[in-house]
Amino acid sequence: MSPKDNFVLPDLPENPSRRGFFKSGATAVTLTLAPGITVMAFGGTPASAAGADAGKRWGLLIDVNKCAKDCTACVTACKDENGWEGHGDPEQNSQWIRKVTMRNKSTGHETQMPVMCQHCEEPPCVDVCPTGASFKRVDGIVLVDKHTCIGCRYCMMACPFKARSFVHEPVNNQKPHAPRGQGTVESCTLCVHRVDEGRIPACVEACDTAGHGAMIFGDLNDPTSDISKALASYPSVALRPDLDLNPGVRYANL
Amino acid sequence: MKRLLTLVSLLFAVLAQPASAQDGGWLYGPTLPEATGDPHPEGNDYMRKYHMELMKHDRDMTLRDGDREIEASLKECFDCHTVKDERTGAPVTYEDERHFCRTCHDYVAVKVDCFMCHRSTPEGFEEPSPLHARLLDLSTQSELAKVENYIASLETSSDQ
Numbered sequence: 001m002s003p004k005d006n007f008v009l010p011d012l013p014e015n016p017s018r019r020g021f022f023k024s025g026a027t028a029v030t031l032t033l034a035p036g037i038t039v040m041a042f043g044g045t046p047a048s049a050a051g052a053d054a055g056k057r058w059g060l061l062i063d064v065n066k067c068a069k070d071c072t073a074c075v076t077a078c079k080d081e082n083g084w085e086g087h088g089d090p091e092q093n094s095q096w097i098r099k100v101t102m103r104n105k106s107t108g109h110e111t112q113m114p115v116m117c118q119h120c121e122e123p124p125c126v127d128v129c130p131t132g133a134s135f136k137r138v139d140g141i142v143l144v145d146k147h148t149c150i151g152c153r154y155c156m157m158a159c160p161f162k163a164r165s166f167v168h169e170p171v172n173n174q175k176p177h178a179p180r181g182q183g184t185v186e187s188c189t190l191c192v193h194r195v196d197e198g199r200i201p202a203c204v205e206a207c208d209t210a211g212h213g214a215m216i217f218g219d220l221n222d223p224t225s226d227i228s229k230a231l232a233s234y235p236s237v238a239l240r241p242d243l244d245l246n247p248g249v250r251y252a253n254l
Numbered sequence: 255m256k257r258l259l260t261l262v263s264l265l266f267a268v269l270a271q272p273a274s275a276q277d278g279g280w281l282y283g284p285t286l287p288e289a290t291g292d293p294h295p296e297g298n299d300y301m302r303k304y305h306m307e308l309m310k311h312d313r314d315m316t317l318r319d320g321d322r323e324i325e326a327s328l329k330e331c332f333d334c335h336t337v338k339d340e341r342t343g344a345p346v347t348y349e350d351e352r353h354f355c356r357t358c359h360d361y362v363a364v365k366v367d368c369f370m371c372h373r374s375t376p377e378g379f380e381e382p383s384p385l386h387a388r389l390l391d392l393s394t395q396s397e398l399a400k401v402e403n404y405i406a407s408l409e410t411s412s413d414q
Contacts, residue, residue, distance in 0.1 A: 052320035087383075137320060145317055146371050172347065173381035174373045176329045181371030196322045 051196075054138035057121075058190055059220040059248035060204070061227050061236060064113045066214035072099055074114050074215070077206030081191060082178040087169075094165035094180075096188045097203060113254070114203065114215075117142060117163040117188035118239060118247030125155035125164065134185075140220075140248050141190045151183040160240050163187050190248075220248065284361040287354050291334035302358075328368060332376045347381050348374035 078097045079085045086093025097116035103109070123142045125134045133149035136142050144155075144164075156164045164187040171181050177193035180186050191201035199205075204215040218227030230236075236252040238245070294301045308326035315321040335354040336345045346352050348369040351360060355374070359366050368374075375381055 051315075051322075135318065137318070139320070143317065147313065147317075171371070172369075172373065172383070174371065176373060176377045179371040179373075184371065192320065193322075196320050 052137045052139040052141070055221060057140040057220040057248060058119070058195060059140070059218065059227055059250065060119075060190075060201075061216040061230055061250045061252060062113055063214045063216075063252045064111055065253040066212050067113050068210070068212050068214075069110070069112050071210060071212065073206040073210040073212075074203035075099060077202040078116075078188070081175070081194075081202035082180075082189070083173070083175040084165075084178075084180065084186070089168075092166075092168045094167060094186060096165070096186070111254070113251060115161060115163070115239070116203075116249070117159075117190070118161050118245070118249040119188075119190060120248070121246035122244065124158040124160070124243075124245070128154040128158040130154065137192075139195075141192050141195070142187075143189055143192065144185050144187065146179060146181065146184040146186070149184040151185060153185060155185055160243060160245075284357045286357055287335070287337045287352070289334045289354075290336075328372050329377065332374075336376055345375040345379050 075097050082096060084094045084096055097114050099112055100115045102111045102113075104111075119140055119142050121140065123134070123136055125142065126136055129135075130152060131148045131150055133145045133147075134142070134155045135145060151166065153166055156162075156166060164185050166185050167180055167182050169182060174180055178189070191199075191203075194201060200217045204217045207213060207215045216227045216230055218225035220228060220231075222228060223232075230252070231250065234252060236250040237254055238247045238250055296304075305326075309328065312321075312324040312326045316324050316327070331354075332345075337350075337352050337354050338345055339350075339352075348356065348366070350356075353374060355366055355368075373381060
């Protein structure tokens with residue numbers, strides 16, 4: 001035995017109970033002061049409220065009428081933000097978000113809309129995952145934990161929206177906030193790194209910048225949020241409502 | 255016999271040197287690249303043994319609970335532990351055996367999977383394609399010379 005093994009190990013610098021205290025404190029604030037304060041918490045205070053808030057349910061409302069034909073600002077913004085631009089076989093490249101065109105066969109009318117992970121309340125991808133890698137955060141964002149993903153692709157089979165992609169090729173030069181690698185499944189994260197900072201997803205920002213304003217992001221649990229008001233004032237649908245998945249992404253004028 | 259005993263005791267005397275003889279470095283083992291920034295308050299011995307525990311702990315909290323006030327992350331490692339190529343001045347990726355993580359992990363033959371998904375250089379640096387790096391590393395002189403020799407041999411054979 002060498003003297004190297006004898007040094008005294010200090011405690012882990014991280015004290016989990018301290019974080020637990022902060023987290024429960026943040027939740028209490030939201031509960032007692034809601035709904036007046038939650039608006040401010042969403043708009044103004046970034047990062048400081050540590051972690052996902054169980055009192056929130058993040059969602060998107062996409063107004064299909066406002067979605068401009070041949071505009072791909074949201075897709076481009078997502079690629080840039082999360083770095084999933086593919087360089088290989090187009091049939092195998094990842095698609096976190098895609099523009100889908102629907103054509104009414106009898107009238108010939110065409111509708112375009114972006115489709116991404118619908119962040120279901122009852123996600124089939126989470127149900128089928130054999131390792132627990134596919135999971136839903138307490139605030140409703142559905143993610144893949146690539147540390148435990150074995151790339152079996154059951155979730156891709158289970159997803160009715162074809163929202164998930166498998167990474168076939170070796171990857172490097174990833175964004176620090178969006179790690180992705182060969183042999184794992186990935187999908188829209190609702191820009192979770194931005195949401196945790198109090199910002200809105202890149203696609204929503206790009207749609208606003210492009211002047212269309214077809215996407216609204218916000219807390220579905222907060223009746224005073226823009227998205228809740230919009231949902232209350234005009235009709236909207238979930239994709240595949242027959243499946244009863246209660247997605248966080250809703251479509252208006254579809 | 256006496257000579258053998260002396261030899262053995264000498265050997266023990268050498269091996270029993272405290273590891274901290276070189277100010278936190280190893281007597282035997284890989285040569286670690288210089289780091290920038292303040293030293294770890296926990297000490298190098300602690301970090302050597304527990305860096306993965308720290309990162310594992312915080313990665314789960316970040317990913318699963320959305321806690322962004324993390325204290326240990328790969329991204330932060332590269333703030334101080336980045337090896338730069340002497341010629342180009344660019345940070346080396348995990349493909350390069352001079353990479354900070356590889357100096358130790360190659361030595362102890364422990365495979366690191368982190369960089370299958372995470373970038374191995376600081377944010378902002380454009381990492382070259384992993385495929386190209388694996389095929390041919392033209393940043394080293396010997397590799398370049400090999401290619402030039404090969405082309406030269408082709409030219410001489412076509413002249414004949």
